Amino acid sequence: MAEVKNVEEVKEPLFGKVEKKLITDPLNDNNPITVQVLGICSALAVTSLVYPSVVMSIAVIFVTGFSSLFTSLLRNAIPKPVRMIVQLVIIATLVTFVEMALKYFNYPVYKQLSVYIGLIITNCIVMGRLEAFAMANKPWRSFVDGIGNGIGYGAILIAVGVVREIFGKGTLFAGSPIEMKLIGANAGNVEYLINTAAESGIGSWFGWYTNNNLMVLPAAAMFIIGIMIWIQRSYNTKLVDVS
């Protein structure tokens, strides 16, 4: 687990060994989704397309980072019995901010994500990191830890999104300015910022592929994450559940 002992006041580099570990740990050994099993709901629900998954990841990274920072700044002032409510208020404020920003800057994606933006409040990763780390550590480290866990979450989210979108719809980044059509009936139409249809490229090799509509269904996300856990644990055997 990512536990850091409070060392005495020595001059430390802003981005030392500890910080580096806090960033890399959530990517594999301590991944919020596949190891800690936190924040699954949104991981499954928003990943049928890559673009919303990317937006969601950015939103979560923002919320985990800053909620950890603020909680850590306030940690000595929060009384124990009401700490959950204080934490929830911090998180809810940040999420409200994210929601307003998204509504203003990118309305289509806001519509697509619908209630799941609000559900960042109840995303267990955020709360989990506040309880496990930010309440006991200094602000800068908590901030880095929050960002690291956000990235670990985002990595899985985007990986699942890529698999689901390519096999389910044959596109990549649909709905965004760099929408691409990779496989399927109209393969080869790789659309970039302007609508120029290309007849060559990797896409044209896969013209025979028919979209697998199972991938669009929510159940596919469960299978993909299950298989990801399987793969991760066969390489990283210390994570295997013996019970």
Add this chain to the structure above:
Amino acid sequence: MGEFMNIFIKSAFIENMVLAYFLGMCSYLAVSKSVNTAFGLGLAVIFVLGVTMPINWLINEYLLSENGLFGQDLTFLRFILFIAVIASMVQLVEMVVEKVSPALYSALGIFLPLITVNCAILGGSLFMVSREYNLSNSIAFGLGGGFGWFLAIIAIAAIREKIRYSDVPPALRGLGMAFILTGLMGIAFMSLMGIDPAVFAGPK
């Protein structure tokens, strides 16, 4: 009454909180190792959902909307107020469970206060707002959604109790298998709505 039953059945089976929207997965995966604890948590979720949904409906309608008490659009306060209602209701449940059944209380441990951050509860309230339900609809939705969550966690707990005796590859044991089982259950529940043939027909 027809509409009430309609929404109840729909939210319990077809649009199941866990299996169609993936709400409340964390506690669903973490507490589903034995049927007994899953049963207790399921009941607690039914109660909390059933109570918070109408309360949040009233708050949304009479405090936050434009024709409410303050006559202004205060919907940006929605998240904070909803979560405050949920947190206090969960606190209430926690006190009741501790009094009535200390054994269940210790079995649930940290997951009882964590109902607060169970996405199913807040998600239910947010769905209720976005679907513009009225009061009786939201009661039906709360009870139905809670019942669906209860069914799903009982089912997965029962399966996980039995699958302990199966020869699952070591790396897939536990969590990985729970995911795949949930996916299969999701497909099963989806077929309750009747499968649209177009879904499997592929592109035209």
